[in-house]
Structures are given as structure tokens and as C-alpha cells.
Amino acid sequence: MEGTRANEQIASPRRAPSQQRSRERVERMLAAASALIAEQGSDAMRMGEVAERAEVSIGSLYQFFPDKRAIVWALAERYTVESQACISAALKDVTDAEGLRRAFSELVDIYYRLFLAEPVMRDVWSGTQADKALRRLELADSRANAEFLVAVLKRLRPGADPVSLETTAFLVWQMGEAAMRLAISVERQEGDRLVAAYKRMALRELLAE
Amino acid sequence: MEGTRANEQIASPRRAPSQQRSRERVERMLAAASALIAEQGSDAMRMGEVAERAEVSIGSLYQFFPDKRAIVWALAERYTVESQACISAALKDVTDAEGLRRAFSELVDIYYRLFLAEPVMRDVWSGTQADKALRRLELADSRANAEFLVAVLKRLRPGADPVSLETTAFLVWQMGEAAMRLAISVERQEGDRLVAAYKRMALRELLAE
């Protein structure tokens, strides 16, 4: 809302830290940013504050991050990589309906817990809705995750139209993210109910026909 | 991202225009804002630009809108009121499964067309994800809309647990909004498929048991 100019492209890192010293400092910057986001949200996070808390100068911050969004993006990427591995592992060996039911259910639980526990992730995920470049990246990511589901569905329903399976998987996946965002922004008890309802709804769709 | 301070409360209008002259000017301000949002998004919209295009001074703008978000919110409210009437009308007289199927399907189509046609609405709806105050308002609104669905479901499944119906309706509704946002941010053809898939999925859930 403030200095963000056209909100379109994500700039590439200004320079990758190559020395031990700078790598440590970049870690400190990310840790400081993470703490600040957890405390007050990425919107209220001030670059000067990040620098101060990381005990580096504002100039150093910009040496490695081209702009404010790049910091948020760097944090988001960590979660992305981590969860992709998790998803792949959970769905890799599913071969029947019962297996899908179990794996999917567990995956949803894991995500839900993650969302509840990590304020930074929560913030970053909400932010992706408004930031066009982040949104595109998130969609690409979501598609990649949906592919794991598609692979399972192809095994379960060999005759089905591939495009239709893609659509279903992508939609189910995005609905899941929306359900999580919703669940964490209401009372815990209602959130639990919503997540459970999403699970039912998604599985009904995935196992249909 | 810029001047937005703590992103918490929505300030009330500074003053309601009571004279003919000022009412017209406020209309011009809203029209200017709407045009600018359509062109470049609310994030890139500059208050100075709104004032200039509305041919009023920056001071006049702030006479009636306490801050930038208030303008977006004023525009959002118009859509909200309008669509609430539409939803109510569509679902009011539904009494059987086939009726629900038809009404719901039509409602989704209307919403989808609205999203496709109105860049301002699109922008505002994405914004609600990041802005906490707007988000709360949107959730309240969504709950109100879901109530219309609940009323229908209670008629269709008198024996069902009311809390469960509430949860289902609220979830289905929020999923719908997420599906719309998703559909309009991909290629038109894929968007159509996603909306159709959402319809199937939602109806399967609404008509289940």
C-alpha cells in the first residue's frame, strides 16, 4: 500500500551472498524480518526496523534484497520448498481410494497445524492474494502441488479425461488453501469444523465416479 | 504497503455530505476512484490523482473520506448491497433439490460474469484478503449470504444438525468466492472449467445425504 510501485515483477536478488560473513548476516536479516512479521504483519514491517534488529545497516539490507517484497518472498519460498517435499512424500505411493483418503486427510491436518502455528506463513499467504507477482508464483506452486494429486487420480481412474482431472485437482487444492485461510481467521472451534467439512467435501469430489 | 498504518480499524466517514453540491462532488470522487482502480488497481491509485480527476482539491477528498481505504470500502459496499439483494431473490423461494440446483447454478453464473466484467470489484475483493478490517467485513457479509443458503438447506433437510448446515453453507460460499478469484486469474477457458467444476462440487455437497 505504500512504496510498492507497480506491483508487477519480482526483482531478482541483488547479489547472492558468497562469503561466510554475508551469509550469516543475510540469515540475521531474514530472522529479524520473520520475527517482525510474526509480531505485526508484513505490512507494518519497516525496513529500518528489520535492519536495526538484524544489526546491519539499511544499505546492507538492500545489498541482498532488491526491495521489501523480496524479503517476504524469500521467507515464503522456504515454506514452499518444505511443503512440496511433504506433499510429494504423502501422495507418492497412494494406489487406492482408502490410501488417498488417509493420505489426503493427514495432509490437510498437517497444513492446518502449520497455518495455526506459523504466523509468518499466515501473513505471507494472505499477502499473496493482493500482490500480483506473488499471486502468480503461488498459483504456479499450487499447480505443481496439484500435479501430485493428478498422478494419484490417474491411477485411481485410468479412464477419466486428463483435463478434467487436472481441473478437479487444481480446484480442490486451491479450495484447500482458501479453507485454511478461512479457518484460521475464525474461532478455533469453528475453524476445526470448517476444515473437517472441507476434507469431506474434497474427498467426496476426489473419490467420486 | 505504504502509508497504511496498523491496518486495523476502518475509520468512519469524516462527514456526510449534506448539501447538493457536496453530494455531487463526492460522487465525482467515487467515480474518479473507480476509474483509476479499473485502470491500475487500488494499490497504485494515488489520492492526488483521484482529487485531480474528480476536479476537487486533495483537502476536499479528505473532508469526506478519512483515508484511502475508506474510498475502496465505499465502492465495495455498493457491490455488497447490490449482490445481497440478488442472492436473496434467487434463493428465497427454493423448496426442492431441483430448484436449489437451478438457483445456485444461476447465481454462480451471475457472480462469475460480474467478476469478469468489473475490474473494480475484482480489485476490491483481492484487497480484502490483505486488509484485516476489510476482511472482517467481508467475512460478516459472507456469513449473511450463507444464511440464505442455510434457510434453503433447512427446508430441504429438516432433520439435519443446524450447526453442520451453517458450516457447510459458509464453507461452500467462501469456496465460491475463492473459485471466482481463481477463475479470473487464469485463462478464460480454464476459468470456465474451474467454475463449472466448483458448481458440481458445491452442489454435490449441498444436495448430499
Add this chain to the structure above:
DNA sequence: GTTGAAATATGAGTAATCCTCATATTTGTA
């Protein structure tokens, strides 16, 4: 050990933007 180039560090300063406020003008009414 010296040297020099590349990497890194610094923070005062620039630019952009939201919003305020003291002041001036217009409107409606007694």
C-alpha cells in the same frame, strides 16, 4: 607479505506519498 580487485558495509540523503490544518469561501437561515 603485498597488492589489488571484488565483495561487502554504511547511513545521510532523495523521492514519493498519505494526510493535516489553518484559512478562505459558500450556503442556508433567522
Add this chain to the structure above:
DNA sequence: TACAAATATGAGGATTACTCATATTTCAAC
């Protein structure tokens, strides 16, 4: 006509993302 309330104005205050000229550190080659 007089006067208060409503409305209009725009220069300027306050923040904040981000730049850049300059200083320091690292490290490899000799």
C-alpha cells in the same frame, strides 16, 4: 443582512521505501 455551519483549498508535515558515493573487509595471486 448577518451569522453560523458546511464546504473548499493546497502548502506543508511526517513517514517510509530505496539509492549511492564512499569506506572497509576479504581473498587470491604474486
